Amino acid sequence: MSRVLLFEVYTARFPFLDINKDKIRPIIVVSKPYGQHNTITVIPVSSKHKQESAEVQLHDWHQAGLVKPSVARVYRLTTILRSDLTNKLGILSESDKDNIKQAIKKLLDL
Numbered sequence: 001m002s003r004v005l006l007f008e009v010y011t012a013r014f015p016f017l018d019i020n021k022d023k024i025r026p027i028i029v030v031s032k033p034y035g036q037h038n039t040i041t042v043i044p045v046s047s048k049h050k051q052e053s054a055e056v057q058l059h060d061w062h063q064a065g066l067v068k069p070s071v072a073r074v075y076r077l078t079t080i081l082r083s084d085l086t087n088k089l090g091i092l093s094e095s096d097k098d099n100i101k102q103a104i105k106k107l108l109d110l
Contacts (some may be wrong), residue, residue, distance in 0.1 A: 004029055004040065004082060007092040007100070009064045013084040014044055024086060028064075028072055028100065038082035043072045043100065054107045056099045058092070065090025072096075074103040 004010075006029060014025040031041035047068045049055065054075035061070045066089065092100065104110075 004033065004085065006030060006032065007097045009045065009066065009089040009091065011086045011089065012042065012080060013086065014080065026066060026089060028092065033082045039079045040082050041077065041079050043074055044076045045070050045072055054103055056103045058096050060093035060096050063090055063093050072100055074100065074107050077107065
């Protein structure tokens with residue numbers, strides 16, 4: 001896989017807490033790979049809006065390569081292995097990037 005850039009959207013094997021299993025889900029990359037295992041920080045994406053304060057509506061979802069209107073679940077910020085990425089879908093628009101950055105700052109109280 002080629003170089004991974006910040007705010008690119010991929011499908012990836014994503015861990016689900018409630019079923020103790022991985023599923024292929026869309027994610028947003030929010031860090032470069034780190035360490036010997038190439039871990040990256042990601043935010044899962046969903047088409048189901050849960051009205052959480054740390055969710056960000058992706059206004060330019062089509063540009064991001066998503067097939068329907070979606071939200072970034074910033075409150076589920078987590079790390080995965082770079083090798084868990086499966087396919088690149090697209091990249092976030094500048095306005096969606098800015099909204100994600102603000103949500104991360106709010107979530108982490110920065």
